[in-house]
Amino acid sequence: MEIIELGAVEIAKAVKSGELSALEVVSAHLSEINEHDGDVGAFLLVMADRAIERAKEIDKRRSGGEELGALAGVPVALKDNIVLQGVETTCASKILSGWEPPYTATVIEKLISQGAIPIGKTNLDEFAMGSSTENSAYFPTRNPVKLDRVPGGSSGGSAASVASRFAPIAIGSDTGGSIRQPASLCGVVGVKPTYGLVSRYGLIAFASSLDQIGPFAKSVDDASLVLSVIAGHDGMDSTSSRTATYEHAPNESDISSLRIGVIQEMMSDVSNDVLGVFNQSLDALRSCGAKVETVSIPAVRYGLSSYYLIAPAEASSNLARFDGVRYGLRVTGADMNETYGLSREAGFGPEVKRRIMLGTYALSAGYYDALYGKAQKVRTLIVSEFARAYSDFDVLVSPTSPTVAFGFGDKSDPLSMYMSDVCTIPSNLAGHPAMSVPFGGGADGLPVGVQILAPALSERVMFQVARALEGASTYMAKPQWAH
């Protein structure tokens, strides 16, 4: 098998045994990037020299008989809103152009400590705000499966890098679906863990009560392995859970005793081709012995409205730090206030401004209770309705995205773009884990992902169901150039 087709588990095993050198692994992926990333645009920055350096180091350690770690020699692509000391990080925004962070995110430290090799920083919707990666201030990323389609977003570059075979695994962030939706559109596995399971130290904040870091991979087991590496308490993140852990349990796929609920309200805005694939996935779950039944969670209908008040409100506060004082772009005006206004006007793109405006409005005097306060109450409603559903079911399922990958410019109206997240948002509002697993081909053969939702810290059963789905599917998304 070609090196670029190998998964993380296989690569780590081969590097540890000496069957492959880390340098061979990195070189194979770098040459794939050289050949095809001009068409895809998954990376804002390729860290070729650093990656080669690091690979040689790992090979040297191996010949010295040292322990290499669970991800020995595995290249990893990193969403460019997660910091690595001394490597330009922009959040795909002009306001951070040229910024080199003075510290490294905990997730990256953990990946490196287990032998993973950062290979590049991936493109995203500016500050992770969007569902297509068209909001990058630099360039849009194309869907490798069909280059005239978007890869989804906001972690579009990370999803595309894995789907393109530029890296076997990638890291993204998910505030309202930003890992799961692009995973679905690109035909890869994407996981949003339980809120607090993975440290966010070094993730540039968008909406702090919703943001969570998670993995992309070509297989369920690879995603599970990566999650086990990055999970765990971190004193540098005050929202990191002290008790939460995740242990990789490979090959667990028996779901014969499980009760699986199909969320009725998440079927209504879904296109027919996606519904067709989703229904096949339900048949597959039944064939594996699971009890599959429909469940109604009426409050998820209000998830979108609640999210588009809460997330912008938190963003308007988080993004106040970009003021041209300590880092990033400064446009000097007559006084400090004018300097703030001009710097932010020049540095932020339209979607970021729109969300800051919306959030500022939702938090402003006279609207706070009616908008932000009410949205937080809806959040409680969603949490309690999920709790009720989980008294009858072990996990819940839905389509990840209402449609397959759409075309560039197709959703120029902000509201229609926001609708892309209708099935993914409720898990963020509840703080629950959810993941997308590719299952079949919809319109034009484009990938369709199935979303698995689980109660807080129930990643293990979520992955069990994911493995069962993966085992029942023969679908494999291929880059356009591989046909």
Added chain:
Amino acid sequence: MSADKISSNETRHIAHLARLALSEAEIEDFTGQLAAILEHAKDIESLNLDDVAPTRHALPIKNVMRSDEVRKSVNREEVLRMAPETQANMFLVPKIIGED
């Protein structure tokens, strides 16, 4: 709540609060777009949630403390290197009080 009645003056005021020196064209665009988004958000208005407590955060965590001890922090030179303007190991900004 009068979300549907958002005026361009209101948009201008919000832009000032958010410290965004928006152009007139942006003010016009955002006035329409904010109205449309807020119109959609109106579906939660009809819900009676008087007895429901707000969820601010998914975890039952508050006031996380750490012991008060000296720890390694980020390097000052590296932080200042990334600032638009510095002087004497400090961030330099336009004058904020008084006249020359």
